[in-house]
Amino acid sequence: MKAAKKVLCAALILTVVAGAVFAGGEAEGSAAGGDAVIRFMTWEGETMNQAMLATFTNAIPGVKVELEPTPLQDYGVKLQEMLAANIAPDVFMVGNDMALNYWAEGLTADLTPYLQNDQEFLKGFYPGTLTTYTVGGKYVATPGLINLYGFFYNKKYFDDAGIPYPTKDWTYADMFAVAEKLKDPANNRYGIYAKTNDVFFSAIYSASKDGTSFCDVIYPVKKVQASPAFLEGITLTTQAIKSKAITDPLYDATNVNGMFMQGAIPVLFYGQWAADELIRNAPATLKWGYVPNPRVNRTAQILDAVGWAVNKKTKNLDAAFKVLKYIHTNTYGEVLSKTPVAPPAYQPAAQGYYNTLRNAGHQDMAEALDYILNAEIKLPIRFLDTWGARANRFLEADWNYFLTGERPVSDIQKAIVDPINGVIR
Numbered sequence: 001m002k003a004a005k006k007v008l009c010a011a012l013i014l015t016v017v018a019g020a021v022f023a024g025g026e027a028e029g030s031a032a033g034g035d036a037v038i039r040f041m042t043w044e045g046e047t048m049n050q051a052m053l054a055t056f057t058n059a060i061p062g063v064k065v066e067l068e069p070t071p072l073q074d075y076g077v078k079l080q081e082m083l084a085a086n087i088a089p090d091v092f093m094v095g096n097d098m099a100l101n102y103w104a105e106g107l108t109a110d111l112t113p114y115l116q117n118d119q120e121f122l123k124g125f126y127p128g129t130l131t132t133y134t135v136g137g138k139y140v141a142t143p144g145l146i147n148l149y150g151f152f153y154n155k156k157y158f159d160d161a162g163i164p165y166p167t168k169d170w171t172y173a174d175m176f177a178v179a180e181k182l183k184d185p186a187n188n189r190y191g192i193y194a195k196t197n198d199v200f201f202s203a204i205y206s207a208s209k210d211g212t213s214f215c216d217v218i219y220p221v222k223k224v225q226a227s228p229a230f231l232e233g234i235t236l237t238t239q240a241i242k243s244k245a246i247t248d249p250l251y252d253a254t255n256v257n258g259m260f261m262q263g264a265i266p267v268l269f270y271g272q273w274a275a276d277e278l279i280r281n282a283p284a285t286l287k288w289g290y291v292p293n294p295r296v297n298r299t300a301q302i303l304d305a306v307g308w309a310v311n312k313k314t315k316n317l318d319a320a321f322k323v324l325k326y327i328h329t330n331t332y333g334e335v336l337s338k339t340p341v342a343p344p345a346y347q348p349a350a351q352g353y354y355n356t357l358r359n360a361g362h363q364d365m366a367e368a369l370d371y372i373l374n375a376e377i378k379l380p381i382r383f384l385d386t387w388g389a390r391a392n393r394f395l396e397a398d399w400n401y402f403l404t405g406e407r408p409v410s411d412i413q414k415a416i417v418d419p420i421n422g423v424i425r
Helices: 046-055 072-084 096-104 112-116 155-161 172-182 204-210 228-242 256-261 274-281 317-336 347-359 363-373 388-403 409-424
Strands: 036-042 063-069 091-095 142-147 149-154 267-271 288-292 300-310 377-380
Touching (some): 036 317, 046 063, 091 317, 096 300, 149 363, 172 267, 256 274, 388 409
16 A cells, blocks of 8 residues: 555645744744744645635634645655754644654653643543553653554455355454455455555454553563464464465555455455545445454454644744644544544544544444444554664564465564564663
8 A cells, every 4th residue: 555545544734824934943933913823734635735724714712823735755854854943833743653753852842731631632532542642651742543444345245155244343253254255266366355464463363362462562662472362363364375365465455445446355454544535436336344353352453643743842832732632623523524534533523524434324434443443452553662673674574474384483483573572672
């Protein structure tokens, strides 16, 4: 999946309001009329830009909001340069990694006092979504939109095979059974097209069975582990890959979304953002549904949030927080009801998004996404620690061999776990 598409759901770029004034290397903190000027930067497209821009018109008394557009491919570099030159916006969008790194570098403000003094706002976030923006008990940013991952399924294949549609509480046993029944090796068709080349998605099985994920926590990770339950899940997946029921880790997934839209795939593991395109562009003959990742015992799901941070050097921290809060409490609710790209982490704002899915005939997806966000166990989608790149080398070198059966899963400990724990130490 394309990187730009992966984060499309998680951001908003708006046309900058003309007239931002720079003096002494920093943006002026007030407008001519005495209002506080708060600038913020995101990385989205024009449609959402205009929808978001409209929500800020006379929205916050005493605050004038200016927005700065930055293409995704330039976003990180530009923001880093602006922070270094003391001309960065007051509020800006961040990924998990960015938020943690900027906080460690002393570039972002501590939002803890504001959130603790506004318990209604704080408690509005879905359980666990603040985790990756919390360091040492301090809230260093807030989660905005959430990328969620589940299974889109073509109802025709289930009808033809005479098997019931999966439900949001389906199990791994159900999933493997579905993959076997819907595969068609003679026509080079798998039952389920899944992301088997990713250790973090593989860890859902063991986390759901007994709570032992690959990482001990989302952040900061103190160790990785290959528990008996983890190895059991890998073994089951390897068997399904060998039987051609599930795609192997080397499968070219470049066009799987288009293949599903054209009816060529029975079940597709993908991010929730595909729903927007399916609702708008899929053939009328395609009848599809959506379910979350399966479970063994407890509900365990991947958490991938893009959020908002405040510049530590903002001239008006109070006003900057008002803008950040308004995005969660008002802007998301209005914009996502028109452009259903992702659910927000702030639960009261999610209803507009869910209603759009329901009105399009996908009550099942609205329920499934709410189910994922309320999952008992939240799991990381990648290493967030600064040593992550060094640890990934071991996954990139050996992980796929275990899924294809070229190496026994019993070797995961010495080939993957021990070297990564060495990096952590």
